[in-house]
Amino acid sequence: MKEMEPWWKRSVVYQIYPRSFMDSNGDGVGDLQGIISKMDYLKKLGIGIIWLSPVYDSPNDDNGYDIRDYQTIMQEFGTMQDFEQLIEEAKQRDIRIVMDLVVNHTSDEHAWFVESRSSKDSNYRDYYIWRDGKGAQPPNNWGSIFSGPAWEKDELTDSYYLHLFSKKQPDLNWEHGPLRNNIFDMMTFWLEKGIGGFRMDVINFISKDEKLPDGEIHHEQGYGDGSTYFMNGPKIHTYLREMNEKVLSRYDVLTVGEMPGASTEDARIYTNPENQEVNMIFTFEHMNLDSGPNEKWDVRPLELVALKRNLEKWQHALHEVGWNSLYWNNHDQPRVVSRFGEDGAFREVSAKMLAICLHMLQGTPYIYQGEELGMTNVKFDSLSEYRDIETLNMYKEKRQQGIAHETIMSSIYAKGRDNARTPMQWTSNGGFTTGTPWIRMNTNTSFINAEQAIADPSSIFYTYQRLIQLRKIHAIITHGSFQLLLPDHPDLFVYKRQTAEEEWLIVNNFSEKTNQLVWKECNLPxxxxxxxxxxxxxxxxxxxxxxxxxxxxxxxAFERGK
Known part of the structure; x- marks a missing residue:
């Protein structure tokens, strides 16, 4: 008997960044009641899953990805009662809530870390990665992903702890069994509340090479690149399978692993259902195609041929083996219409084109809040209006290297994470809060907003709604094979999806000029x-x-064999 198809294969996920989605109490920060107030909007769009960025108690050094208490809701967002109400309201509309699982690191204010740093003999010492320095130097030369060294000296015990991100985000030590059991208990706590799964933050970083060797130095900071020793590390599959066995296998849920540096070969292992690790992963390869070789801030124009080749590689690699996640946007990425489309005269048509191009691929699509409205990147006048720690650290570092303010700002305008974090545009005057928003609103809310989009039957919103409906109805989108046509065409992204019965042709023009497509080159029925x-x-x-x-x-769409 054929197994039932997993529910998440025909669903579309909508990511909510709670701080910027909807504020119900006028304090300028989005909250859970704000999300609840917009559930009918999401129901109208047709999504089946909400991925909620972290809502746990946090000092907010990295916007909630530094967790102080995994089983408490951040005060700014509301209470546990609000969260339980959100699950219930979503359920009534056939929507599931997927939570962010951040278990590579915690906040340095987490009770485990407070205990861990108190003494070398603490019962929690091994919950984190501590090492003695090499003389006056850190244990190795690794650089942090958020700039600076990846080690912080702690004077009390005269030793260093590892932090791959901010120094307020110490890395957890997954080698330690009691830590893993605590994490599995915490996951069970949320699953018992009825959530629909987890998006796992940098989950392929949790296994480090225990020798912690120096990394290769290949940029001007002078820090080593340790990624070889912490991405897809030696025990990653063991840990994920243990997590599945002890927790996830007991629930019918969606799991997606955020996995920088994972290749298609890695993904085939991670997402093959027989391995019981995760359902799908987030790859970053297509998101790095408009960057130079060393870092994301080195902005280059997108070459469409490279994008097509990359998506083709992922479509073929996971077909009938694992499963793809499909995305253009998230809380860490600039707005796609400004990035790969055109956010001026062609904003609406290019936003729709990008939607159609992505949603016709095989995999589970992710929509980031405001993407369905064609929200754009933002250019703040002053650095003081930016909030993102990665952006602010990078600016400081590059100024110290003598790089001009204007040069750095142009990189921030193109790639800064705050592009995605400006408040959701509900009405022509904003509609996000009655107070002062925690980060400034984009000035184009007068003509880009949800109220206007819903009133206009030809809006970007309804293109997304239609794409979501098509996925639910047509099995070819879920199961069909992928064939890239015209791979070297500089402007057109043309591909087919095929089953024994049907053949769909998807044509996308990524340029401002009119292109000719010769029909017979498409070899259609x-x-x-x-x-x-x-x-x-x-x-x-x-x-x-x-x-x-x-x-x-x-x-x-064509019927085949007729």
Missing amino acids: QTKGNIMIANYDSPKLEGDMVEVRPYESFVI
Whole structure:
């Protein structure tokens, strides 16, 4: 008997960054009651899953990814009662809540770390990664992902702790069995409340090479790149399988691992259901294609050929083995319409094109709040208006290296994480809060907002709604094979999805110019096709040629063998 298809294969996930989604009490910070007040909006969009960025108690050094207490809700966001109400309200609308699981590190204010640093003999000492220095130097040369060294000297015990991110985010020691059991108990606590799964923050960092060797130095900071020794580390599969066995296998949930540096070969292992690790992973490869070789701030134009080749590689690698997650945006990435589309005259058509291009691939799509409205990047006048720790640290470091203010700001405008974190644009005057928002609103809310989008049947919102409906109805989107056409075309991203019965052609123009597509090059069935979705009116067929207009996108379905 054929096993039932997992529910998350035909669902679409909507990521909420709670701080910026909706504020119910006027303090300028989004909260759980704010989310509850917008559940009908999400129901209308048609999503089946909300991924909630961290809502746990936190000092907010890294916007909630530094957790002080895993089993308490952050005061700014509300109470546990509010959270339980959110699960219930979502359930009534057939929506599940997926939580962020941040277990590579905690806050340095977490009770475990407070105990751990109190003495070398503490029962919690081994919950974290402590080492003696080498003379006056740290244990190794690793640099932190948030700039500076990855080690912090703690005077009380005259030793160093590892922090791959902020110094207020000490890394947990997964070698230690009692720590793992505490984490598994915490996961069970939330699953028993009825959540629908976990998005696992940098989960492939949890296993480190115990020797902690020096990393290769290849940029001007002078720190070593330790990623070889902490990404996809020696015991990562052991830990994930233990997590599955002790916790996840007992619930019908979605699991997605955020895994920087994971290759398609790694992903085939992580996501193969037989291995019982995770359902899907977030890859970063397509998100690094508009950066130089050393860092994300080195901004380059996107080469469409490279993007097509990359997505093709992932589509083929996981087909009938594991499963892909599909995304353009999240809380760490700039707005895609400003990044890979055009956020001026072609904002609406390019936002729709990017949506169609992504949602027709095989995998589970993720929409980031405001993406369905075509929200754009922001340019704040002053550095003081930025809130993101990564951005502020980078600015300071680059100024010390003598790089001009204007040069750094242009990188921040293109790649800064605050691009995604400006408040959700509900109405023409904002609608996010009655108070002063924690981060400034984008000034274009007068013409980019949810109220206007819902009132306009041709808005970007309804393109997303239609894509979500198509995925629920048509099995070819879930199961069909992927075939890239015209791989070297600099402007057109054209591909097919195929099953024994059907063939769908997906055409996307990533440029401002009109391109010609020769019909017979697509090798299509000799039957009349049906247009499933398009971002202009019907495609312009000129004999055996199609005129593909600026940022045009359309999907045509054909029956095969007739």
